[in-house]
Amino acid sequence: MGGEAVSAQHEDRPELDVLVIGGSGVDTVVRVDSLPVPLADSVGVPPITEWPGHTGGNVALGCRSLGLDVRFLDFIGDDAPGLQVRERLAEGGVDFAHLVSPAGTRRAVNLVDSAGRRMSFYDARDAVDLRMPRDFYLPHLRRARHVHLSIMNFARFLYDDIAELGVPVSTDLHDWDGVDDYHKEFALRSDVVFLSAAGAGERIASVMREILREGRADTVVATAGAGGSYVMTREGGRTPRPVPAVAPPAPVVDSNGAGDAYVCGFLYGRLAGRPAADCARLGAVAGAHACTGRGSSALIRPEELAAAQV
Numbered sequence: 001m002g003g004e005a006v007s008a009q010h011e012d013r014p015e016l017d018v019l020v021i022g023g024s025g026v027d028t029v030v031r032v033d034s035l036p037v038p039l040a041d042s043v044g045v046p047p048i049t050e051w052p053g054h055t056g057g058n059v060a061l062g063c064r065s066l067g068l069d070v071r072f073l074d075f076i077g078d079d080a081p082g083l084q085v086r087e088r089l090a091e092g093g094v095d096f097a098h099l100v101s102p103a104g105t106r107r108a109v110n111l112v113d114s115a116g117r118r119m120s121f122y123d124a125r126d127a128v129d130l131r132m133p134r135d136f137y138l139p140h141l142r143r144a145r146h147v148h149l150s151i152m153n154f155a156r157f158l159y160d161d162i163a164e165l166g167v168p169v170s171t172d173l174h175d176w177d178g179v180d181d182y183h184k185e186f187a188l189r190s191d192v193v194f195l196s197a198a199g200a201g202e203r204i205a206s207v208m209r210e211i212l213r214e215g216r217a218d219t220v221v222a223t224a225g226a227g228g229s230y231v232m233t234r235e236g237g238r239t240p241r242p243v244p245a246v247a248p249p250a251p252v253v254d255s256n257g258a259g260d261a262y263v264c265g266f267l268y269g270r271l272a273g274r275p276a277a278d279c280a281r282l283g284a285v286a287g288a289h290a291c292t293g294r295g296s297s298a299l300i301r302p303e304e305l306a307a308a309q310v
Contacts, residue, residue, distance in 0.1 A: 016144045017068040017271055021137065021158065023056020023150025024074045024089075024098075025106030026081040027120075027256065027295065035113045051256070051295030052081070052088040054106060055172060056150040058257045058296050061092040062264030062286065065299035068271070071095045071140055075130065075154070077104030092299070099136065103127055116252040116291055130154045134161065141165060146271060148172075148263070151186050159189045168192070172263055175199035178207035188215030192270070194263055197224040205240050208232045219276050221266065223259055223287070231280045243280040246308070250292040261290035265305060281310040 031046045053061065060072040072089060076082040076098050082105040089096040107123040132154050138161060141147065147162055147169045149155045162169050170192035176183040178200040187193055193211050200207045208220040212234055222230045222240065230240035265286030269279035285308040289300040 016071050018063045018070050018146050018148060018267060019140055019144035020056050020060040020072045020148045022074050022152035022155040023054050024076055024085045025054035025108060026084050027051045028109045030111050032111050032113055035111060035117055035119050037111060052084040053257060053296040055260050058260035059148055059263055060094045061296050062261050062299055064092055064094050065301060066264060066268045067302045073097050073137055073140060075099045075101035077101055079104050081105035081107060110256060112254055116255040118255055126152060131157060156185050178203055187211050191216060191218055193217045193220045195222055197222040208240055209238055221280060223262055229280055231276050233276050243284060246284040246288040248288040248291045252291045254294050255291050257296050258287040258290045262287035278310055
């Protein structure tokens, strides 16, 4: 099951730094005083806003803001949210090639409290049998230095071609508990695996070790928000290495997209040949910067990342 292909621009370019696949959508952001929200029939809130992005869109935008050559492939709906996604990516200079999904564009409703913490209600939309045609993605895949796969179900079916071409691949498992079968293929077939430390709780170190032991990953990164992050590599021992969080350069407005920004900073360093610990510090700087604006508006630039002197 596919859809109508929409061609990307600049087909004459010889190489892509990062090919992002899957994970676009629109967030409806509702600001509340605190989380969890008290049970009530009605609660007054400030103006409700909408931000196109989601994890794949945010990674594509963040990598492009860092000067990387990016292309983004995904399914979106022929609908108003899909138009929002296309306009935001165009505004950010992201080369976006998409297929039209009959189910429509993915949505989420995010409750954000005064401290910038988030609770998200995610509407994935995609049909279980949705597949991205090989003749659509292979020309892009062949030209990529690195692929970042969002954990959309259709994306798992690209792993065989990615492996055959020998292209390094990363993924973000978000709040995976280390058990849910849905995430396992992404965890075990990616070279760099990001996940939230909160998902597995006290078991996070053992989950990281299992990913390295059972899968192809050379690096696993667990992010912990204000608690920093933890890095484990295949050659680096059995204990996750802590990397401190970075103080945001301005007051925290919104933590939406901070984890995606961390991924961008990390990949920026990795593509430059930096060691994993340095990549994690770059990720921390980018993630902190993202917290200072609403939605995906606070995208760090290369000179700002360089100023951190990592």
